[in-house]
Amino acid sequence: MQKVYYFYNLCFHPAELWAKDLSGRAVDASNSDNYPPHNGWLGFHAISRKGKNTAVPYKLNLQPGAISRRGWVGQETNLTNLRINMKTRTVKVGRNDPCPCGSGLKYKKCCLSASMTPNRDIEALYSKKYGIRLKKERDIEAIRKAGSLVLETLDLVESKIRPGLVTEEINTLVHEFTIKNGATPAPLNYRDFPKSVCVSANEVICHGIPGNRVLSNGDIVNIDVTSILNGYYADANKTFFVGTPDADATKIVSIARECLKRAMSIIKPGNTLGDIGWTIQTYAEAQGCSVVREFVGHGVGFDFHEAPQIPHFGNRGAGITLIPGMVFTVEPMINFGNKDLRILDDNWTAVTKDGSLSAQFEQTVLVTEDGYESLTPYEL
Ligand code: MF3
Ligand code: CO
Ligand code: CO
Numbered sequence: 001m002q003k004v005y006y007f008y009n010l011c012f013h014p015a016e017l018w019a020k021d022l023s024g025r026a027v028d029a030s031n032s033d034n035y036p037p038h039n040g041w042l043g044f045h046a047i048s049r050k051g052k053n054t055a056v057p058y059k060l061n062l063q064p065g066a067i068s069r070r071g072w073v074g075q076e077t078n079l080t081n082l083r084i085n086m087k088t089r090t091v092k093v094g095r096n097d098p099c100p101c102g103s104g105l106k107y108k109k110c111c112l113s114a115s116m117t118p119n120r121d122i123e124a125l126y127s128k129k130y131g132i133r134l135k136k137e138r139d140i141e142a143i144r145k146a147g148s149l150v151l152e153t154l155d156l157v158e159s160k161i162r163p164g165l166v167t168e169e170i171n172t173l174v175h176e177f178t179i180k181n182g183a184t185p186a187p188l189n190y191r192d193f194p195k196s197v198c199v200s201a202n203e204v205i206c207h208g209i210p211g212n213r214v215l216s217n218g219d220i221v222n223i224d225v226t227s228i229l230n231g232y233y234a235d236a237n238k239t240f241f242v243g244t245p246d247a248d249a250t251k252i253v254s255i256a257r258e259c260l261k262r263a264m265s266i267i268k269p270g271n272t273l274g275d276i277g278w279t280i281q282t283y284a285e286a287q288g289c290s291v292v293r294e295f296v297g298h299g300v301g302f303d304f305h306e307a308p309q310i311p312h313f314g315n316r317g318a319g320i321t322l323i324p325g326m327v328f329t330v331e332p333m334i335n336f337g338n339k340d341l342r343i344l345d346d347n348w349t350a351v352t353k354d355g356s357l358s359a360q361f362e363q364t365v366l367v368t369e370d371g372y373e374s375l376t377p378y379e380l
Contacts (some may be wrong), residue, residue: 277314331362
């Protein structure tokens with residue numbers, strides 16, 4: 001029977017994997033009987049040099065003579081009740097030699113090539129376990145196009161924002177511009193949402209319905225645009241000042257902006273959703289503000305709201321590990337006062353319970369091999 005262990009971008013010889021349980025007792029990791037999480041998906045957290053948690057899901061057919069590749073080679077790792085150290089050695093393998101990972105394929109057809117079998121396995125795992133649909137190059141290209149239309153739409157709205165503007169006029173602008181560009185406004189009729197864009201002013205956290213509200217000097221207003229172009233969704237929002245903001249308005253908008261900036265900066269394979277939430281929550285709360293819990297970011301691209309959910313609060317190292325091909329939004333809603341909200345009788349508009357200001361910024365982000373790319377890129 002073939003022993004299967006799961007690691008991220010890492011091949012190794014069983015004899016080079018050694019483990020101790022937390023009492024310090026050595027465990028023979030090359031013997032699956034002594035190695036509890038054998039024969040299944042082994043997801044564990046590695047502690048990188050920076051001391052950050054990075055999780056490690058990868059499939060590897062373990063056979064003698066494995067080689068080391070890039071990855072978290074040699075790093076100390078934590079597994080629920082095990083401490084594992086990995087050592088690696090490099091073995092010379094010719095392109096046409098049998099792959100040392102034990103697949104039975106030629107090395108060049110297996111671990112040498114970028115399209116390693118484990119990539120397909122991890123795709124299946126993320127789909128089955130989390131419902132996450134990873135995006136391929138052609139998908140990414142299409143979402144990027146939808147994303148630039150979203151950004152153009154936000155720019156158009158920004159150019160029209162002034163005291164006296166009626167929120168309904170913003171809806172007309174967004175709707176007509178979207179259609180004119182061969183796209184569809186995703187909010188319209190989405191779960192009975194009646195308009196083509198969300199317009200959320202001051203104490204409105206999100207999902208404000210455009211109507212007869214008139215913007216006045218000193219207001220802040222969030223415009224959230226989602227467009228469907230050639231079947232692909234991109235989702236982004238910004239909070240704008242109407243006229244001249246006061247100190248509180250300036251503060252909440254800059255904190256919300258900084259939350260998104262910090263969250264995006266840590267997006268890379270190996271970091272987790274908990275790292276994203278933690279980054280936002282820690283900063284917002286240190287500034288005396290609060291993070292809305294009821295609404296979260298989300299996978300996006302094939303559909304408006306896909307798995308996974310992206311909470312804007314949480315614990316470092318917790319949650320799903322980011323892997324290349326994931327596309328999701330980060331869209332922290334930050335309240336000046338308390339985090340609690342209520343929903344108005346229109347069943348959509350979310351407002352702060354304490355009436356305090358709320359601001360938000362959102363981008364659609366792709367996890368790349370070594371970091372992230374915003375598919376709705378704008379300066380933060
Ligand atoms: N664009 C929002 C988001 O960021 C969702 C709006 S749903 C709607 O997820 F129906 F209100 F449009
Ligand atoms: Co969104
Ligand atoms: Co949005």
